Ligand SMILES: C=CC1=C(C)c2cc3[nH]c(cc4nc(cc5[nH]c(cc1n2)c(C)c5CCC(=O)O)C(CCC(=O)O)=C4C)c(C)c3C=C
């Protein structure tokens with residue numbers, strides 16, 4: 330395997346499975362700033378202007394070192410798949426495949442083996458042996474994550490119906506749904522994220538080629554987030570409505586984080602051995618939510634803030650304080666009205682209003698040009714992660730569907746649910762416990 334980076338990433342310290350590793354460019358110490366930066370606060374790597382400046386220094390004829398954006402890498406192998414707790418990257422491809430007619434369990438297992446090997450190489454910055462594309466030859470791994478999941482239909486196609494988890498039952502329909510079946514569901518799902526657009530596309534193209542005759546592309550969506558280092562200080566990202574989005578996500582340091590997000594190891598005892606293969610895994614709900622931006626942008630700032638329940642400028646809750654101040658849903662203003670309105674998004678979505686239901690949101694924005702009426706075809710590729718969608722997305726979306734002031738400015742256009750198994754050890758592939766168990 331060739332080293333495509335041209336820098337010494339091999340000697341850089343490797344953290345635990347969810348931790349990034351980054352070779353520090355000459356003269357620049359690696360800075361990892363924890364806080365509100367990044368969607369999930371799982372150790373966002375924040376690089377200031379200094380890294381870029383150091384990246385331009387060539388010392389003694391040696392090639393310029395990568396900035397820490399290029400050299401950030403996450404391990405593919407481990408008990409959990411990457412792409413769940415890591416900060417959402419600047420570029421993403423979400424892609425679903427259907428197994429081709431005649432492709433059953435054996436072909437699916439071979440495909441997952443090929444895909445896992447390719448993902449492991451790419452995430453570590455290696456060029457896969459049979460990669461003649463050259464798309465990302467001069468880039469480092471750039472925080473690449475590749476995450477694999479199985480849809481409801483996968484189990485019937487592979488004769489594994491009796492191994493399908495109960496939690497993968499189709500999502501209920503919601504009154505505001507305007508779903509396009511061609512861009513929904515799918516047998517197999519891949520989430521690709523990277524802080525470099527070429528690295529992300531390279532992974533997409535290689536994985537699509539490796540699907541070969543076994544699986545055919547069903548749908549693909551491209552998303553983005555702010556580039557690390559674009560802000561002068563660590564900051565939670567904004568969505569296309571301009572709001573700071575991601576503040577009140579569960580944090581990996583929360584006592585109940587794993588319980589909300591990951592299927593426990595002991596799941597086989599509770600749910601039966603058929604689902605033991607999901608231990609360490611999670612369920613991803615994917616919704617393409619178009620924002621009705623022309624209507625939204627006409628609202629006054631005050632109305633926009635009332636609808637969300639937070640200030641647009643700094644994300645502070647309307648009950649007072651700063652972005653990270655706990656929300657006070659009981660607070661009443663001098664006029665006797667609730668500081669956070671009855672239909673404010675953060676009230677209706679909060680765990681307090683949903684018997685503790687919680688999920689980890691890890692969305693990407695999208696923009697696919699303009700529609701015939703001139704409106705932007707833009708919004709949120711809403712991806713959320715939970716141990717059980719019936720205790721995460723479903724009750725919250727039910728409530729939002731009925732009483733959220735924001736829902737008038739949204740259109741849910743596509744929907745999917747995937748079982749994302751735990752990670753795999755070196756020499757194994759994702760889903761092996763299901764496909765060979
Ligand atoms: C079913 C779950 C949710 C959907 C769908 C959803 C869509 C959606 N949300 C925003 C913007 C914001 N959401 C915010 C908070 C928030 N949203 C959800 C759930 C869904 N959102 C939850 C559980 C929360 C946290 C509530 C809490 O406990 O405080 C915020 C505020 C900042 C934050 O905490 O992240 C914004 C802004 C959009 C634009 C959108 C659909 C396009």
Ligand SMILES: [Fe+2]
Pocket residue numbers: 674678
């Ligand atoms: Fe939300």
